[in-house]
Amino acid sequence: MSGRRAWLLDQSPASRAQANAGRAYRLIAALLSNPLAVFGALIVLLLILSAAFAPWIAPESPVGQDLARRLLPPSGAHWMGTDELGRDIFSRVVHGARITLTIVALVAVISAPLGLVIGAVSGYFGGWVDRVLMGVTDMFLSLPKLILALAFVAALGPGIENAIIAIAITAWPPYARIARAETLTFRSAEFISAMRLLGASHTRIIVHHVLPLCTSSLIVRATLDMAGIILTAAGLGFLGLGAQPPSPEWGAMISRGRAFILDQWWVATMPGFAIILVSLGFCLLGDGLRDVLDPKHGDDA
Amino acid sequence: MTPEPAPDVIPAFAPDGPGADALLQVDDLRVSFPVAAGRIDVVRGISFTLDRERLGIVGESGSGKSMTGRAILRLVSAPGRVSAGRLRFDGIDLQALPERGMRRLRGARLSMIMQDSTFSLHPIMSVGRQIDESLAIHESLSRRERKRRVRAMLEAVRIDDPDRVAKLYPHQISGGMGQRVMIAMMLIARPDLLIADEPTSALDVSVQASVLQLIDDLVTERGMGLILISHDLSLVSRFCDRILVMNRGEIVESCRAAELHRAVHPYTRGLLAAVPRLHETRDTLPVLERDAREPT
Numbered sequence: 001m002s003g004r005r006a007w008l009l010d011q012s013p014a015s016r017a018q019a020n021a022g023r024a025y026r027l028i029a030a031l032l033s034n035p036l037a038v039f040g041a042l043i044v045l046l047l048i049l050s051a052a053f054a055p056w057i058a059p060e061s062p063v064g065q066d067l068a069r070r071l072l073p074p075s076g077a078h079w080m081g082t083d084e085l086g087r088d089i090f091s092r093v094v095h096g097a098r099i100t101l102t103i104v105a106l107v108a109v110i111s112a113p114l115g116l117v118i119g120a121v122s123g124y125f126g127g128w129v130d131r132v133l134m135g136v137t138d139m140f141l142s143l144p145k146l147i148l149a150l151a152f153v154a155a156l157g158p159g160i161e162n163a164i165i166a167i168a169i170t171a172w173p174p175y176a177r178i179a180r181a182e183t184l185t186f187r188s189a190e191f192i193s194a195m196r197l198l199g200a201s202h203t204r205i206i207v208h209h210v211l212p213l214c215t216s217s218l219i220v221r222a223t224l225d226m227a228g229i230i231l232t233a234a235g236l237g238f239l240g241l242g243a244q245p246p247s248p249e250w251g252a253m254i255s256r257g258r259a260f261i262l263d264q265w266w267v268a269t270m271p272g273f274a275i276i277l278v279s280l281g282f283c284l285l286g287d288g289l290r291d292v293l294d295p296k297h298g299d300d301a
Numbered sequence: 302m303t304p305e306p307a308p309d310v311i312p313a314f315a316p317d318g319p320g321a322d323a324l325l326q327v328d329d330l331r332v333s334f335p336v337a338a339g340r341i342d343v344v345r346g347i348s349f350t351l352d353r354e355r356l357g358i359v360g361e362s363g364s365g366k367s368m369t370g371r372a373i374l375r376l377v378s379a380p381g382r383v384s385a386g387r388l389r390f391d392g393i394d395l396q397a398l399p400e401r402g403m404r405r406l407r408g409a410r411l412s413m414i415m416q417d418s419t420f421s422l423h424p425i426m427s428v429g430r431q432i433d434e435s436l437a438i439h440e441s442l443s444r445r446e447r448k449r450r451v452r453a454m455l456e457a458v459r460i461d462d463p464d465r466v467a468k469l470y471p472h473q474i475s476g477g478m479g480q481r482v483m484i485a486m487m488l489i490a491r492p493d494l495l496i497a498d499e500p501t502s503a504l505d506v507s508v509q510a511s512v513l514q515l516i517d518d519l520v521t522e523r524g525m526g527l528i529l530i531s532h533d534l535s536l537v538s539r540f541c542d543r544i545l546v547m548n549r550g551e552i553v554e555s556c557r558a559a560e561l562h563r564a565v566h567p568y569t570r571g572l573l574a575a576v577p578r579l580h581e582t583r584d585t586l587p588v589l590e591r592d593a594r595e596p597t
Binding site: 191193200 | 374376404405406407408409412413415416417420421422423424425426434435438439483486487
């Protein structure tokens with residue numbers, strides 16, 4: 001073990017593979033040395049695993065009703081109790097991981113590239129293009145996320161797809177801001193001029209030369225934002241504008257459990273715990289990633 | 302007030318005279334930038350022609366050398382403004398060309414080597430891919446063919462083990478190697494005219510010599526036209542066929558490199574006198590008189 005560790009940490013690696021392995025090892029070690037980040041990563045891993053293996057983990061179907069055993073408190077048979085239709089809450093929470101993960105992933109996939117492109121174009125061209133695009137960005141930023149998402153879902157109609165679209169529309173402005181700020185720092189750099197004098201078009205410069213430089217800070221930001229996305233999605237679900245019953249969306253489950261919150265606390269609390277735990281996981285992981293990936297924060301690397 | 306820069310030292314090239322079929326004709330080129338009091342010319346109506354030869358442009362900092370190079374490529378960005386009586390490259394009127402057509406020329410037929418490779422290479426793109434960019438932009442070749450060209454080009458700029466170097470990133474290579482990569486990048490599309498803007502200023506003397514030798518070989522081999530922009534008078538006089546001396550945005554001297562010692566313009570004489578000699582006999586090294594210049 002110590003031999004392998006010495007090999008990985010060798011200051012003068014003998015081969016390229018060793019150097020790369022050593023770098024990866026140091027990165028992982030830095031991440032592992034931060035217990036909170038590890039905790040966050042474990043939670044996110046748990047989310048992914050339960051989403052992937054939901055049918056095998058969950059003891060029952062998430063939609064199977066059994067009115068004979070409605071509103072049972074948590075017990076050995078039903079770890080998180082049952083809801084008002086006699087469905088096993090644990091099974092529903094586990095299946096809800098799928099919906100949450102879908103929302104988070106799709107929103108990130110839609111909004112991050114959208115913000116990236118808008119910000120990069122804005123920063124690269126400057127002038128009136130910048131003013132117009134940043135004006136639009138500011139308009140989106142000036143409204144609270146949830147309110148804006150609510151307005152979009154109300155216009156588009158309730159449902160999980162529309163909720164995803166609405167959240168994505170409200171989530172891109174911060175990415176645009178970041179991408180613009182990054183682009184401004186190197187838009188007049190020599191290597192961009194070099195590309196211009198090679199005859200590259202603006203599109204090509206932005207796509208091939210500007211965007212890749214913005215991505216790393218964007219990934220960190222997206223990870224940090226995922227908690228917010230989860231909360232917005234849960235908020236929409238709670239208001240009945242996200243995933244529709246009977247799908248086991250956590251926000252919608254809390255909303256149903258609200259009616260029994262004083263007598264049957266577990267119906268609303270268990271999915272609430274899930275939301276808190278997963279949001280916390282993404283936050284901690286994002287923080288850890290930022291510390292590891294950002295050279296300005298790191299002391300060794 | 303001050304002596305007018307003598308325009309009659311070497312006759313300026315007549316626009317439709319013997320230089321009319323030259324590779325590059327520049328006539329009355331002006332570059333101006335706005336200041337509080339109006340526009341100030343940084344290049345003030347220079348004219349020259351270039352064939353497939355090596356032309357050196359020398360002058361001190363701020364004399365408009367680099368702006369001349371950039372103006373030819375039409376890369377003077379706003380608020381700078383370029384005007385010229387005539388700017389023709391191989392029969393093409395560069396001023397009338399739309400931006401799209403200009404883009405097709407840049408990198409493919411007109412190239413420019415930048416001063417410092419550490420800043421001119423994209424930090425997170427491998428060297429091979431950056432050289433490949435030029436081919437990707439201008440030529441439609443298969444991936445394999447492009448890879449072969451990149452490899453051949455890296456070999457041409459004397460990089461050993463091109464396959465390994467192509468995978469490296471700019472921070473992993475030395476300054477001299479970076480400059481070679483830069484040269485490879487600018488030459489892979491086989492341009493007809495290469496503008497080298499102080500290609501060796503960031504390098505130490507030994508690497509400088511080898512990089513210049515490399516440019517020279519490529520120019521001779523491929524029959525390119527070369528404009529070498531530098532502040533190093535002795536380097537340019539050794540390396541080029543012809544020399545233009547610029548001062549305050551004007552060409553004050555134009556002569557064959559071999560005849561530089563016979564230059565007559567006081568500014569050129571001043572520059573020459575300020576070059577230290579190996580066996581120095583003068584008590585004090587003359588410093589260029591700057592006060593005598595025309596106030597702006």
